[in-house]
Each structure stands twice: as C-alpha cells, then as structure tokens.
Amino acid sequence: MRQAITLNEAQLRRVLHYTATRRHALRDRTIVMVSFYAGLRAKEIAGLKIGDVFEPSGAVRGEFILSAAQSKGGHRRTVYLNQRLRRALAEYALLVDVTQPNAPLLPSQKGGHFSPNTMCQLFLEIYKACGLKDASSHSGRRTYITRLANRGVGVRLLAALAGHRHISTTQRYIDVNSDQLSQAVELL
Structure with missing residues (x-):
C-alpha cells in the first residue's frame, strides 16, 4: 500500500476552500484543520468529544488528553493545539453545545460519532473532489x-x-x- 501524500500549502488551501462549498462546511473544514494542525488519525478525530477540546466555559483548550480508547495502540497522549487551530475551533464552537462534554465534537449526519471508516471515507471524498489522487485520511x-x-x-x-x-x-x-x-x- 502506498503512503499518503503530503500536501503543500496551495493544496491545503484548495481543500479548505472546497470544504466551504459542502453541506456541512464548518464541520468538514474543522475536521481537515484537526488533521493538518493536530496530526490526529481519522480514528482519533472520529472519537473526539466536545469536552476533549472545550472547557466547561466554552473556551478552547490549549491542549487535551487523548484517552487510550481514542488513540491507536491504546496509549494516551497529550495533543497540543496551535493558535490557528484554536481559532478554527472557536469558530466551530458556535455549531455545538459546549455544555454537553460527552457529545461528539464532530457529529456525523446521523448525529453520533463518525466511525473511523466513515471518517476515512469523508477524507477520500474531499480529496477526490479536489483532484488529489493519492491523498488519504493520513495525509494531514x-x-x-x-x-x-x-x-x-x-x-x-x-x-x-x-x-x-x-x-x-x-x-x-x-x-x-x-x-x-x-x-x-x-x-x-
């Protein structure tokens, strides 16, 4: 199996621009941003909860703990959020109820968590629409x-x-x- 390609700045801008045209534009943009600016796997993105990323006050955390159940290999780790991603998450906070810490951060159309496979499929759909043939959920x-x-x-x-x-x-x-x-x- 081939490795996922890395994207240059122009390709990433194209992907982010394309997500703005989608039905769930802000959610999909946020998913891409988390992949590229936190380096999370599709499984990890799919498993994020509102309380992982947001304080009870609604403020975006500067870092959070990814539990062993959420990560590959069953090892917990700290995820650090840079300013660009924190701004994107603050914008995204307008779409979610930050008082529900156990709710999915990035809900699927059915309202629950994405499955890891469905999250991978979402990335493939976005990249294909952007003409990025060898990009996958691991590209970010x-x-x-x-x-x-x-x-x-x-x-x-x-x-x-x-x-x-x-x-x-x-x-x-x-x-x-x-x-x-x-x-x-x-x-x-």
Missing part, C-alpha cells in the same frame, strides 16, 4: 509531521507529538522532496 498527519520536521523540530519531539513509541516510525512519516534537498545544501 504526514503533512503535520513533515512540516514540523522542515522547521527543525527534532524527531524525538515529533514522535511524542505523533504518539509514536519509536522514532523509526516517525521518520517514515517525514516526506523528503527536491526543495528540501536544495535548501539543505544551501546551509553549507
């Missing part, structure tokens, strides 16, 4: 890790952010392209 996660690596974040920190137990797993996520190689030799 790979892009998240690659972008951080490109900005000099060390692989041990990347592994912790991704919830990987071994840095060798994290290293497989980092995409290498000709622009990076060209910039690397300019450091000499």
Whole structure:
C-alpha cells in the first residue's frame, strides 16, 4: 500500500476552500484543520468529544488528553493545539453545545460519532473532489509531521507529538522532496 501524500500549502488551501462549498462546511473544514494542525488519525478525530477540546466555559483548550480508547495502540497522549487551530475551533464552537462534554465534537449526519471508516471515507471524498489522487485520511498527519520536521523540530519531539513509541516510525512519516534537498545544501 502506498503512503499518503503530503500536501503543500496551495493544496491545503484548495481543500479548505472546497470544504466551504459542502453541506456541512464548518464541520468538514474543522475536521481537515484537526488533521493538518493536530496530526490526529481519522480514528482519533472520529472519537473526539466536545469536552476533549472545550472547557466547561466554552473556551478552547490549549491542549487535551487523548484517552487510550481514542488513540491507536491504546496509549494516551497529550495533543497540543496551535493558535490557528484554536481559532478554527472557536469558530466551530458556535455549531455545538459546549455544555454537553460527552457529545461528539464532530457529529456525523446521523448525529453520533463518525466511525473511523466513515471518517476515512469523508477524507477520500474531499480529496477526490479536489483532484488529489493519492491523498488519504493520513495525509494531514504526514503533512503535520513533515512540516514540523522542515522547521527543525527534532524527531524525538515529533514522535511524542505523533504518539509514536519509536522514532523509526516517525521518520517514515517525514516526506523528503527536491526543495528540501536544495535548501539543505544551501546551509553549507
């Protein structure tokens, strides 16, 4: 099976622009943002609850704990939210009842949690509509890790952010392209 592609900034903008045309525009945009700016897997996004991300007051948390049941491998980890994602979640808060902490953060059309498979299908549908042939639900996660690596974040920190137990797993996520190689030799 091929690895999911990482998206460049123009491709990500295209995806976010496309989500604005969808029936559940703000929810779908938020799903994409969580994938790209928190590096969560489809299963993890599908399992998010309102109380994971929002304080009882309705404020967006700066970080939250992903429980063992919500994550792959059964290990809990802390998820850190940057300012851009926090702003997007604050906008999304207008659509949800933040006083219901156990309700799904990103409900499916049926009102409950997405299944992990249905979340994957949602990503594939969005990417296909944007003409991104080899993109999948893992593209956001790979892009998240690659972008951080490109900005000099060390692989041990990347592994912790991704919830990987071994840095060798994290290293497989980092995409290498000709622009990076060209910039690397300019450091000499």
